[in-house]
Amino acid sequence: MTAPQQPNSYRTGPDDRGHFGIYGGRFVAETLMPLILDLEKAYAEAKADPSFRREMDAHLKNYVGRPSPLYFAERLTQHFGGAKIYFKREDLNHTGAHKVNNVLGQIMLAKRMGKPRVIAETGAGMHGVATATLCAKFGLKCVVFMGATDVARQQPNVLRMRALGAEVRPVEAGARTLKDAMNEALRDWVTNVADTFYCIGTVAGPHPYPMMVRDFQCVIGDETRVQMQEAEGRLPDSLIACIGGGSNAMGLFHPFLDDRSVDIYGVEAAGHGLKKKHAASVAGGRPGVLHGNRTYLLMDDDGQIEEAHSISAGLDYPGIGPEHAWLADLGRVKFLSATDKEALAAFQLCSRLEGIIPALEPCHALAKLGELAPKKPKDHLIVVNLSGRGDKDLESVAYHLGGRL
Template identity: 80%
Template sequence: MNPRLPNSFRSGPDEHGHFGKFGGRFVAETLMPLILDLEKAYAAAKADPAFQAEMNGYLKDYVGRPSPLYFAERLTEHLGGAKIYLKREELNHTGSHKVNNVLGQIMVARRMGKKRIIAETGAGQHGVATATLCARFGLECVVYMGAVDVARQAPNVFRMEMLGAKVVPVQSGTRTLKDAMNEALRDWVTNVHNTFYCIGTVAGPHPYPMMVRDFQSVIGDETRQQMLEHEGRLPNSLIACIGGGSNAMGLFHPFLDEPSVEIFGVEAAGHGLMQLHAASIAGGRPGVLHGNRTYLLMDDDGQIQDAHSISAGLDYPGIGPEHSWLHETGRVTYLSATDDEALDAFMLLSRLEGIPPALESAHAIAKVKELAPKRPRDHLMVVNLSGRGDKDIPQITEILKGRKQ
């Protein structure tokens, strides 16, 4: 069944936070008044030119935007097809795209008079960005992180603590990102009066998926302008990796109503789609978790299943609701890359361009390897390099050592 196509792919969500049947506000009553307040506060901020001006100032001088759109000449030559550009989000302060969203949310929190910020984190990139901006604005910061991720992303844990944040290792459930999110929600329910929950991706109850997308759309807006400057025309295709999907949504959203632009999201296929993985669209179905209806990995009883990815940032059994809708409408094509494909892509980009990508972003590079050779040389392909690989070097070193033995 092909759902009725909308006039625009950029007009969502509706006033109830729905993208088609996805999204919504599936939260406990204690939180409901808070997310209604947040919705109002965000609408007011969005309409306030002073808010935009202040945010643009920090984006330029603190984050270091605009991030470059870089022609990857040797990768292009190597693959022998499409002309490949990298959107260099890894050059942002804190090393990933996460900071774009955190800056926006922290500024909303300040407008709301909230003094205590909580966040969940998987790889630690969102936690680091949140700890960084809390330091900058003098706010208390508590980051929930699955105990498994605390162990595999030690450099980021140290970094958050150095920035003054309290990192709470989460021991419940599977001890990864989904449980960190449960625990952050439990904190929020308990400390409703002074606490702002800074969600790291385009998921959660309305208005988070919309708000996070808006803050990340700076990626696509810049890409559009930069590509016009470089090539005098729009790109032909866009590719980005997807855990919750915020870097992808940020790149995609400004292009959704350009029918000439092909768009690809890349989920984490872990050990393979027949085994443990984190590809919610490829291997899941619609359900309700963490405040929204979206594609989820679950069993026949509706119990949420463990995700697996080599990349802690993609190790989540769900995906943002707007991606679920873009999948069902067919506007975006969702692919997946395995752990091994991501590792190979990590090595390839390091060797050819001198740019080690985050393991998350390496999933997108892995699909560039497949798609670019099949496209003509005048095809302009943009891949979002959402984070830098420095944090992954200890983990990758261990894996490579294991292979030699």
């Protein structure tokens, strides 16, 4: 394959039909098509309305608790003996992850569009919790679809959602994880078209979701630019984030895509290993069409989607956001992967050296510091997106470590 031609800017996508190169698009049933066209229009109007931005900024500050700190991880830096490591502390947001940045925007939009009922899919439960939270705050009815496997392995989040007044519907289809939850959410949306807003949790799905979710998450990278300027007087040299669908990664990466001096690394979940069951769709998949967009997917030779596997429920999805697929082909974002075991080791290391218990999702990014940081000079600045906190994973980690937590 010849190297693809590089664009003048990586930040102008998607085109007006929702394409990032060959990726993205609007592969949905006709019933949903008028709804996503309405959403596209409503989002464009909200984006152009300064009062929408003002209200969102106020909620981000007073409700979410932004800006989240950019924290110098001193002991981890010493441990690796190379690059200077910073954490973008999305784990400190209200609800404990980056998910709330996007959900706030979408729920404000749902309210603006007059939709009284909100549905969401969730894997680890963080997006479900964020959606349940904002629906409580804005007085909307909330139904969260969650694979039955995930309901079992993420009990604390199920209880949080219920406490917040949301209905959690366990999905028994397929492998009972995130992919199946998304199918069921789409089936609900196609049934309840008049009153329901579908709040998608990542930079995937039909246009305009990948663009809209990215825009709402860009607060992560925008803040990081300013904070790194304050801390070091310059841009970071490397960014690293885990990628399932890829919303935390896109939020951090996108504002830096045109800064060619910044190396960008996305880390997929290699599960039991790339030759076994995993969730690394760029490393182990190929372009296909699912859930409204064309992107890298794990599938067999007959185009049947394969079940993903990751220890982290939030990364346990056989696809990736279409803009990531495009950036992967262009080589602007370098794709790495970390296994379940590597993520577990990073979980322990980060907890003990920094006093921060990370979610298993960002542990995949942390796990790659051992390869990247030691080789870099001491003035090399790495930012890791610490996208969520690990309380929800304690039981699961203890189980996998055989009780030796």
